[in-house]
Amino acid sequence: VQLQASGGGLVQPGGSLRLSCAASGFTFDYYAIGWFRQAPGKEREGVSCISSGGGSTYYTDSVKGRFTISRDNAKNTVFLQMNSLSPEDAAVYYCAADPHYCSAYGWINPQGYDMSYWGKGTLVTVSS
Numbered sequence: 001v002q003l004q005a006s007g008g009g010l011v012q013p014g015g016s017l018r019l020s021c022a023a024s025g026f027t028f029d030y031y032a033i034g035w036f037r038q039a040p041g042k043e044r045e046g047v048s049c050i051s052s053g054g055g056s057t058y059y060t061d062s063v064k065g066r067f068t069i070s071r072d073n074a075k076n077t078v079f080l081q082m083n084s085l086s087p088e089d090a091a092v093y094y095c096a097a098d099p100h101y102c103s104a105y106g107w108i109n110p111q112g113y114d115m116s117y118w119g120k121g122t123l124v125t126v127s128s
Contacts, residue, residue: 001025003119005095010125011085017124019080021095026117028076029053032101034112035069035080037091037124046110047093049102050078058107062088085126092121 007019021033034049048069049058057069068081078095096115102108 001117003095003097003117005093005119005122008093008122008124010127012128013086013126015085015126016081016083017085019082019093019095019122019124021078021080021119023076023078023097023117026097028097029073031097031099031116032103033069033071033078034096034098034101034110034115035078036094036096036112037089038094038121039091042091044094044111045091046107046112048080049107049110051103052099056102056104058102058110060110082124085124087126090124090126092123094121095119 002024004022011017032051035047036044037047038044050069050071054071066084071078097117098115
């Protein structure tokens with residue numbers, strides 16, 4: 001099983017980045033995928049989730065209207081388009097998979113305590 005996040009980097013405030021999460025080794029379209037982030041000295045935060053079929057998406061309040069999650073089940077990949085980035089968005093971003101992380105019924109456990117699989121993170125730095 002492998003989840004690989006990529007696409008991080010240095011961006012100026014107000015800029016955009018698109019993160020990708022490539023998955024292998026499990027039945028991808030059975031799993032909801034979440035994006036998480038952790039900044040130095042802060043707890044891990046659930047940023048967004050997309051349900052297994054892609055029909056339901058959820059966002060933490062601080063990124064609503066700026067971030068968009070999507071998935072391509074044919075390519076076993078989930079994306080996180082991040083616009084209007086601010087220094088508060090700087091963190092290591094991780095993707096993780098679990099069949100029940102979110103669904104049409106809601107995003108019950110944003111913190112992601114029971115995720116099945118985790119990937120290594122990608123660093124997002126927002127600075128002028």
